[in-house]
Amino acid sequence: METVDDSLLSTPTHRDSQNPKFLTRQSTTYNSYDEDFRVKERTYTQQYAGLYFSRLVILRKRVLNAAIARWGTGESRFLSRIQSFPETNARSEAPTPHVPRVLDVQTAEVCFVVGTVYVDMPLKPNILDEVTAEHWIVAPPPREKYTSENDEVVLEDESGRLKLTGKVLRNHILVTGVIAAFLGVESNSGEFEVIDVCYASWDPQPPIPTTADDKYVAFVSGLSVGEDSAFDLRLQLLVDFLAGELGGSEDQSVNSKFARVVFAGNSVAKLKPLEDDKKGGGSKNKYGTESISYNTEPLQLLDTLLASTSSSVDIDVMPGDTDPANCSLPQQPIHFAILPNASRHSSVNHCTNPHSFEADGVRFLGTSGQTLDDIYRFVETDDRLEMAQRTVKWAHLAPTAPDTLYCYPYKDTDPFVIKHLPHVYFVGNQPAFETSMTKVSGGQTRVILVPSFATTGCIALLNLRTLECMPVYFKNLPNLD
Template identity: 40%
Template structure:
């Protein structure tokens, strides 16, 4: 069996500033006086590293659903969304096209008049899945083929308000737009009854509260897509390495002192694997399922053990995801504490909703487990998760495609997914790759956009420096002796 080694790599930082940015790899620089090759110190001489504590306040009350009723129509959430967004878009339109620009409703349109309209986009798509696909097996119809994207050349863009709707043409990217986006358009209605768009604008970034000035480096670890319950042993080895690194059981004294600066861990959904969802169990005869156990039971027990190790050392936020045992519609409610008998006794365990928002030492975090980004990717021409994150931030809406193609609770008076305050860190989980970007708004806002990759497939997590808003990946990979490459275990950051 090949020996196991540890290697450290330093990636390039995506944030360019005038001064040198301190990364997590700099904090974990090895101490020459105490390395893994030195004689171990006695218990008396062994240093004790105290973990940095942070001020924390959850801000996800608007994503909490109290009494649940699904008897209302979904038209109410569109009406509430347009009512909340119209003053913002009207102000933005006057800033862009002048204070004397005519802002009309669709019922007041006059043919040939140059004006501005604020409304909700609707994208008519022939390839969009329908209920016919679900009943095709019952009636022996030909099912629709599975597609990665549902856009086509025949798609049509329609703008609607409370009373009417009108088809759009002109200078607007039809493929990039998605249903549910509230925008302002400028142009004129032609004789054929269509509105020719000359320009359009979004609400852009909301106002932002300045973040606190920190004097020392403190890190928040972002992880998603643990995929527990799958048959991938390499994923479990990398996950245990991650836990050991955070809890200070990995590396020499220099790396342990660096790990003590990780002040919080945030798990962003899909903690269980998709293989734990047995969709056929509900339709199988009872005698075939007798004395059987759901695959999610063992996976939840394993998750509880991992959370117990983490919560004993560092505060942890746990968000549910698409494959996790909670409600399907957004906002997903927190896990029930009875699922975690071992870790729920620790006050450091915070069971959060999806989306999740919190203030961590004056830095506002906001993000989802990735359902909103993946849904926009399917119904638009955008492929980059980072580009979609930026687009939703400029739309001032977390999930514009809800409730059209994304499951959503039928809110009545207010749309909780509208962004009223700009976050400092805006993240999305379960992305195919890691990516980050520092976005600057028109009024001086600074937002760190982060896409957190599937840990089960990439063995990669993200570290955010609260002092500088720098972000870097940290990877754990294990190779067997049968691989063509050199057999070693890597902890790279």
């Protein structure tokens, strides 16, 4: 009998053996703050006026504090512009007075007022005009933008309205629903000539905990599962990448540092009726109306995808505009029964839209994109990153709700007010990846525009230690036929 060499059972000397075969997935402490966005009792008997009133009450003190800090001492850089107006009563040694009510503003008196912005736009759709219009007239195609030279900016509070004018307004992005303070002088015509604009103040932002290890949070939006069959390859590449099964040992070492994945809305394409139902072949239900059947394969594919991803990493699933959830903000979590396989995993977190959470002491806040898409229609600029930065400075996620954006008619509160300055603010389903660091009085926020994966094949990775953000692109293999 031959003796077996013991070296056959020894540790391989290949250079890859220096790396561990199985890496440990990084984890983080996690706290969800979605409770503020959950609707406990759904009643729709109240008017939307209570939402505007609550927004003004909540933000007025913060805006007033910022205005006093900015103008209360009568800074010379503003006084020189004030004194250039004729018939203006301004003294360099006196602080700028605050007028509590817009109707109490006196002509030629320097002051500042706080209120809710309303932008009167003639091109904005009006439901009353649509109802009273002749039925046989073909409706015009929807506009991409509703801005025009005839737009007027008005400031209002509980007492009334005050028309705002001035070249300074051109340098500020303003939409209906923003709470702000305006410094200026009322002219003889009754218009308030604006000299400067001020938004809400912030409490000091807590610092990011100091850590030695890199950990990443991945942001994915706009999967649109079921939209294109040729898209499945990129989906599989994404799942393998997040699971750490793509690339060599060095790539897997980096992928093991993915602590959480946030799916920011539009994970499934819009459900379409089956071909038979399109032709009028739907069956009658018990009410005598025709019921339509929809193809549920995209939901089943999404369920499989999320279950596979959640088996190796914690995930947050946010609803979006095309997902099976309520259409009005805040959107409630996707029901567990819609994703039965993924919901069995404790690593799956069904979230609201907007979504707020904390990971390793880093505070996150974000939406699935409807808020920014609505703002885009009512401003002249096409710079979506600047619009996202403005929402942070306004301290409000959705100022255009409920004017042009569907939302629940809150009576005594406004959950879209940003109470605490987040370290990271993300917006999903945007045309392209963009990021910047926005500085305000209380600290700074990393703003991230997460692109639609179905359109760009791109996801965003955020380093929790440094708040640096980078894109990762996935591309289909070329057709070799």
